[in-house]
Amino acid sequence: MAYLSIKTSKLKRSSLLLIPLAALILLLYLVPNLWGSYARILLFTILLYVTLAVSYDVVGGLLGYLYLGHGLFFGLGAYITALALKHGQPLPLALLLGASLVFPVAAFLSLPLFRLHGAVFALATLGLLLLGGQLASNLPDLTGGAAGLSLPPNTNPMLTYSLALLLTLAAVLMHWLLCSSSLGLQLNSIQENEDMAESIGINCIKAKRLALIISAIPAAMAGGLHAREISFVIPAEAFGLENSLAPLLMCLLFRPGTTWGPLLGALTLSTAQELIWTTVPSFRLSLYGILLIFIGMQRAKRQA
């Protein structure tokens, strides 16, 4: 397991952070009991966005590929979990089923995808997202087609919330450990110069495929939790472009390739979204547009 070897000093140094962290987790757990269901739904949404942004960062930040396929795995997870729930499986099992089915899909898709680079890679992943949506609407017997799939009502919202909290913690911890692991460093060096990385003996294809798989699984579980929370999946929403774009913006807004960057981006953007929804609902896409232009211009400036 050379890929996952981590300097233990980093763990020791950070043990001081454990106490405030535990307090924060406890607080997050208690919030729904203190402030009711609006706070729970709001926090649930933010937690999912944090998970999506942090997992997006593995491909979009550490590896530095412009990647628009995150929504595909979100949507797949949502559908698989919803189908499992519909057949009477408990939520944790349904989520695990989603993750374990998305794993081979990501492993398979990563093979042809990483033959591509740059803008063509981005467009191909976008094409996959569109294909996912089409597939879901074209199989009405399985997925309910374009009209979507309704689930039995969510009887235990606290369980969904706790699982979201757990998933977010796991995703953030995974990303934080990955940053200083050998795989994280390999991804970083591929980002800097792929030919050079290859020449010093890094198995680039293997590292990139691992990155895509690691990034896809939390996204699938987030999709599953989202499906459980709203008890309804529809292709246009589950495979919507927003599920790819929101994590992309959250990740690239501050400092891609670090744990705090996407974390902070997710907190900022999801709060901003909530404010915009309640005040000027027709401004949401334009906000995405403005941020995309801003990030694009920043990126161009950095390259020049």
Add this chain to the structure above:
Amino acid sequence: MDPATFIQLLLSGLLLGGIYAMVAVGLALCFGVLGLLWPTGTLVSFIMVPLFFAGLGWLTFRCFLQSSLKRSPRDFLVPALLITLGLSFILEEGTLTLWDRSMAGLVSQFATIRWGQIYLSGNRLVVLILMLAISAVLQIWLTRTDSGRRLRALSQEPTGATLVGISLTQETAIAFAMATALAAMAGLFYVTLFTVSPHLGLPLTLKALFIVVISGSGSLTRPLAGGLALGTLETMLAAPFGAHWANFLSIGLLLAFLCWRPQGLFTSKRETNIG
């Protein structure tokens, strides 16, 4: 499949391909020749004069994209993708907000031509003929005029072309403006054939882009042929599988093709300049 049905499908497919070809040729000018992108499909949802859009494209390039075109066009692609995607969202939401109808369409202007058992949509035929005419004009412009030659020089050897005094930004702005005008023109034709909505852009842009990447850079005839081929293929697939699967299969096939030969169908690995 009896011969009449087959010919019917082939002809309808070619006519649908006219639309794809138009968008693809517009993109080929930008993406293929210079390596730029523009959310062409979103503009398809607008029904306005191509000239106006040429101006808009030129302005967009000057405002948002020019500053980032510092080095070779290749490094420029990813930022350009982000910026033009962002612009297309603003356009999409702007259209939704300012325009109260979410769908629109026009009544057919040209009569359907009947020839034995074969039916031909007059509208699509006009689109195809115009498309061929426009491509011919573009081809002449690219090969016979100074401005076209400058553009081709830049696409073949950016550094050398710049050294002999060709302005990268100015020529790119012209290509960009022309691609935008072509996209708007495709939009004009599109609305006479199908209903349009502000959301329509993305799949269309994606198909056109894939055609351009697969057919390789620096040529207009190849994206033209690619567009016609895709239209034909889609119509042929729609007959046995249904229209919903035809769309799925066409994007899937394009993707598979793209991954199989990322450098394009006609380019050797060495000379690729995209991605």
